[in-house]
Amino acid sequence: MNKKSSIILIIVLSLVIISSSIFSLILINSNNTIRVSLENVYQKSLNDLVKNIDDVEVGISKLVATNNSKTQKKILDDLYVNCVLASANLSQLPISSNKVISVTNFINTCGGYMYSLSEKIDSGNTLNDSDFNNVESLLGQSKIVLYDITNFISSLSYDYLVLNNVTLSDGENSEFTAGLTSNENTVSKEPSLIYDGPFSESVVNKKINGLPETIISKEEGDKKANSLLKYFNGFSVKYLGDTTGKFETYNYSLSQNENVLFVQISKRGGVLLNITSSNIGGNKNLTKFECEKIAKSIAYEFGFADLYSVWDLELNNVIYINLAPIYDGVIYYPDLIKVKIDKTSGVIIGWEAQNYAYNHVEREDFPNGIGILIGEQLLNNKLTVIERNYSVIPNEFSGESYAYEYICSWDEYTYYIYLDAITGEELNILRVVKTTNGDLLF
Amino acid sequence: MKKISSFIFVAILLIIITLPFSIAGYYFLSSTKSVFAYDADIAEIQTRLSNWGYYSGDINGEMTSDTISAIEYFQSSNGLTVTGEIDGATASALGVSMSGQSSGNLYLLAKCIYAEARGEIYVGKVAVGAVILNRVADANFPNTIYGVIYQPWAFTAVHDGQINLEPDTNAYEAAQDALNGWDPTYGSLYYYNPEVATSSWIFSREVVVEIGKHVFAR
Numbered sequence: 001m002n003k004k005s006s007i008i009l010i011i012v013l014s015l016v017i018i019s020s021s022i023f024s025l026i027l028i029n030s031n032n033t034i035r036v037s038l039e040n041v042y043q044k045s046l047n048d049l050v051k052n053i054d055d056v057e058v059g060i061s062k063l064v065a066t067n068n069s070k071t072q073k074k075i076l077d078d079l080y081v082n083c084v085l086a087s088a089n090l091s092q093l094p095i096s097s098n099k100v101i102s103v104t105n106f107i108n109t110c111g112g113y114m115y116s117l118s119e120k121i122d123s124g125n126t127l128n129d130s131d132f133n134n135v136e137s138l139l140g141q142s143k144i145v146l147y148d149i150t151n152f153i154s155s156l157s158y159d160y161l162v163l164n165n166v167t168l169s170d171g172e173n174s175e176f177t178a179g180l181t182s183n184e185n186t187v188s189k190e191p192s193l194i195y196d197g198p199f200s201e202s203v204v205n206k207k208i209n210g211l212p213e214t215i216i217s218k219e220e221g222d223k224k225a226n227s228l229l230k231y232f233n234g235f236s237v238k239y240l241g242d243t244t245g246k247f248e249t250y251n252y253s254l255s256q257n258e259n260v261l262f263v264q265i266s267k268r269g270g271v272l273l274n275i276t277s278s279n280i281g282g283n284k285n286l287t288k289f290e291c292e293k294i295a296k297s298i299a300y301e302f303g304f305a306d307l308y309s310v311w312d313l314e315l316n317n318v319i320y321i322n323l324a325p326i327y328d329g330v331i332y333y334p335d336l337i338k339v340k341i342d343k344t345s346g347v348i349i350g351w352e353a354q355n356y357a358y359n360h361v362e363r364e365d366f367p368n369g370i371g372i373l374i375g376e377q378l379l380n381n382k383l384t385v386i387e388r389n390y391s392v393i394p395n396e397f398s399g400e401s402y403a404y405e406y407i408c409s410w411d412e413y414t415y416y417i418y419l420d421a422i423t424g425e426e427l428n429i430l431r432v433v434k435t436t437n438g439d440l441l442f
Numbered sequence: 443m444k445k446i447s448s449f450i451f452v453a454i455l456l457i458i459i460t461l462p463f464s465i466a467g468y469y470f471l472s473s474t475k476s477v478f479a480y481d482a483d484i485a486e487i488q489t490r491l492s493n494w495g496y497y498s499g500d501i502n503g504e505m506t507s508d509t510i511s512a513i514e515y516f517q518s519s520n521g522l523t524v525t526g527e528i529d530g531a532t533a534s535a536l537g538v539s540m541s542g543q544s545s546g547n548l549y550l551l552a553k554c555i556y557a558e559a560r561g562e563i564y565v566g567k568v569a570v571g572a573v574i575l576n577r578v579a580d581a582n583f584p585n586t587i588y589g590v591i592y593q594p595w596a597f598t599a600v601h602d603g604q605i606n607l608e609p610d611t612n613a614y615e616a617a618q619d620a621l622n623g624w625d626p627t628y629g630s631l632y633y634y635n636p637e638v639a640t641s642s643w644i645f646s647r648e649v650v651v652e653i654g655k656h657v658f659a660r
Contacts, residue, residue, distance in 0.1 A: 006450070013453035020457060084585065091584035096595040101582045108581035243651040245660060247628040251651065262565035262626060262653070276565040276626050278615055313622070318615075320622055338623055352624050 045092040050149055052086035055079075056110065057142040063135055069121050076118035083111025103145060110138050116397075206398070208246070210335070210360030212269030221250035224270050225263060228254060231298065231348065232261070242267075247357070249273060261349065266357065272302050275351035279317055282345030288312055288319060290346070295321045295339040298348050304356070307337060313439065317344050330366050331391040334359035334400050359400070366390050367402055369421030375404045378424050379417060383408035393418050393427065403427055416441065484509065487528065490536055491516055547587045549609075551575075551617035554591050556609035557599030559656070566654035567613060569627045571620025573658065576629055583631070627651055630658035 059079045066072055086107045090100060097104075117131060127135075216224075218239075225237050235256045243249040249264040259281075264274040286294075292309045299307045307323035310331060314320075321339045325332045340350025369375075372388050379385070387407040394400050403418040414432040419425065430441045484503050491497035496519070497512035510526040517524045520535055528536075551571050559570045577583035577590045584590050591600060599605050609617075627633075633656045634644045647659035 010449060010453070013450065013457065017453055017456050087585055088589060091589045091593045094594045097583065097593045104583060105581045108585065112581070241652055243626075243628060245628060245648065245650045249628075260563060260565075262563075264626060274624070274626055276568050276619065276624055278564040278612060315618060316611075316615075340619070340622075350619065350624065352622075354623070354625065354628075 042093060045089040049086055049089040049093070050146070052082045052089060053107075053142060053146045053149060055082045056086065057139065057146050060135055060139040060142055064132060064139065069126060072127060073118055073121045076114045076121070079114040080111050080118060083107050083114065087111070106138075106141055106145065110142070113138065206358060208268070208358055210357045211266055211271055214269060215267050216270040218250060220270055221265050221267070222252075224265050224272070225250070225252040225254075228263065228272075231301070232256070235259075235261070247273065247354070271353065271357065272351060273353050273357060275348065277349040280342045280345045280347045280349055282342065282347075284344050284346060286341070286343045286346055288314065291319045291341040291343060292321055294341055294346055294348065295323060299323055299337065299339065302351075304337060304353075310336075311441070314343075317342060318349070319343055320350070325360070328366070329390055331389055331405070332360075332363070333391060334394045359394070363392065367421060369402065369404070370424045372404045375419045375421070375424055376406060378419060378426075379406060379408065380410075382410050383415065383417075384410065386414075390421075391418070395427075401427055487513070487536060548614070548617050548621060550587060550591060551620065552609040552613045553605050553607070554597060554599065555616050555620075556613035557604040557607055558597055559654075560610070560613065562654040562656065564612065564616060565626055566656055567616035568619045568624050569630075569653050569656065569658060570633065571617050572625035572627050573630055573633055575620055576625070576627070576631055580631055626653065627658040630660055632659045633657065634659070 056079055059075050059082065063072060063075045063079070066075070087104065090104060090107065113134065117127060117135075120127070120131075222237075222239065225239075229235055229237060232254055235254045238253045238255065240251040240253055240262075243251060243264060247264075248267040250267065252263045252265070254261040254263055259277070261275055261277040263272070265271065266273050292312070295309065296307060304323075304325075306325050306327060308326045308331075309321050310324045310333070311322040312319055319341050321341065323337045323339060325335050334355060336355045338350070338352040339348060341347070342349050372390065376385055376388065383406075385406050385408050389405040389407075391403050391405040392400050393403045393405075401418075402421040404421055406415075406417045406419070408415045408417060416428075416430040416432075418427045418429070420427050433440050433442050484505055485501055488497055488499070488501045488503070488509055491509075491512045492499075492501065494516075496516045497509065499506065499508040499512075513528065513532065514524050514526045516522075516536070517526075517532055522531055522535060523529075525532075551574060554574060555567045555571050559567045562570070574587060574590050578585060578587055584593055591597065591605070595601055597605070627650055630650045632644060632647050634641075635655050636645075636657055637655070639645070644659070650658050650660055652658070
C-alpha cells in the first residue's frame, strides 16, 4: 500500500471512528434522557400514591368525626376520587400485579364503598352505625398501608429512587416489589362490606336466577349440541370439555373445514349460553332487516320466545343484534341476548346469553306509575321525544327498576333517557355516539 | 509504515467495538419514535383519505407532513376551511368520530389479543380479551383497559414489546366480541399456557376452562 492510499485510509477510518463515537454518545444521551423521564414518571406515581393514601386516611378520620350530611357527602366524594387516583398511580409502578392484590383490593373496595355511601346520602338517607363501623375498619387499614409505604420509601436511596431499586426485566423478584408489598399480608380483605356499589358482594357474587335447577347429563348435552347441526349445514360436532365455576357448561366445537364455532351449553337446564366464532364467509349481502329476522327465528328455535331486536351494530361483514324479551309491551333489558350474524352467509356466528341466565325470571306486572306522558313533561324541554317505551332496566350495580324509556333528540345528538316509573326520578341517560366502529351508547 | 499499519489496526478495532452500538442506537431511536406516535384515529383518517385518492403514504397512525398535506387537499376539495387539522367539520366530512375512548380501547385490546394469542383459535382470542375486561371490573386490578394491559408484568407481550405489533382483522374482531360482552371464560381473571408457565402461583389458581393452548382461571 503506498503512502497516499494509507493516508486516505487513515482519514476514512478516522471519520468512521469519529461518527461512530458521536452516534454512540447520542445514543447514551438519549438513553439517559429516557431513563430520567421514566424515573420521573415512577417518582410522580409513587409520591402521588402516598399523597392519595394519606388523603384517604385523613378523609376517613374526618368522616367518622362529622355528623353533618353535607360535609359527609363532600368528604365521601373526595375519598372516592382519591381511591381512584391511588389505584391508577399504583398500577403505573413497576410492580408485578399478583404482588399487590390485597393493596389494590383495599383501594378499590374502599373507593367503591365511599361511592355507595355518597349515593346513600344523595338519596336522602343518613349514615348508620353499621356504616360507621365499616368506615372505622377502613381507617385502620388505610393507616397500615400508609405506614408501610412511607417507611419503605424512606429506606430507598435518593438517586433514581425507583430505577436503582428495580430490575426492569424481573419485577417479580426486585427489591422494590418486595419492599412495597410487605403489607400484602397485613392488609385484610375482611370484613366483607355489604353495600350496593362497584366491587360489592352483590356484584361479585351475583346469583344466577334464569337457569333451571335440574342438571343435565353429558349425553343430554351431546344431544343438545347435535340438535344445533340443523342450522349449520355440513358441520360436525366434537366435545371439548367442561367449564367449571360459576357457570358450568359442556363445551363443543361445530366445525366444517376451517370454519369452527365454539359452543357452550349450561349443565343447569341445558340452555345454550354461548356461540363464539369468526366470519364463516359467503357471497350474500344481507340487510339489517333480514339479519334481525334470522336472529329472532334462530332464538325461537333455540327455545327463546318473544325476543325482539332492541339495538344493532353493523361492522364490516357482521351485524351484532341485541334481543330483549318484550311482554305486554314492556322491554326487559336485563334479560338481553346478543346475537352475531355473518351478513355474507346469513349464518349465526355468535350467541351470548349470560344476562338472560342471570336475570330471566317471572316478574310482576308493570306498575301504575306516574304515567308515561306525565313523565315526559319532566324531561329537559330542549329535547324532542322521538319514541317512548315501557321498560325494565338494570340498576347501576344490582337489582332492576321499572322505567319509562324516552328516545330523544337535541341538535345532532340522540339520547336514551330512563325515568323511574313510580317516582319520575331520572335513573339513567345514555347518548348515541357515532364512531368508526359503529353507533355505541355511552 | 509500521506506525501507519498500527494505527490502521487500532482504528479497525475501535470500529468493531463502537459500530454495533451505533447500529443498535439507530434502530432504538427510530423504533422509539414510532412506538409512541401511533394513533388509531389518525390511522383511520389516513385509510379513508387513501381510499378516496387524497393520500398515498403509509398508514402509520402518525400525523406526518404527508398526512397534513392530504388533509389540506381534502379540505380544499370539499369547501372546508383549509387548516391541515381535523376539526369538527372535517371529521364530520370524513365520517369519523374523534372520540378517543371507544376506538382507543378497541385498538389497544386488539393489539394485546394479537400479541398474546395470535396463534390461538378464534374463541381463544376472544377469551383473552374477556380476561382483560374481567380484570377491569375486578377490585384486585386497575379500573381501565389501559391500566390493566399496561400494569407492569401483567402480560408477557406487553413486557417484551410485542404489544406494539399491528393487530390483524381477526384480532380486531375478537376484541369487538369481547367488548360486546362475549366471555367464554365466565369471569376468569388469569390464563396461562401450562406447557410454558413456570410460576407455582399461577398453577394454584382455580381452573375454569381450557381453550386451545390456554388454561383460564380465577
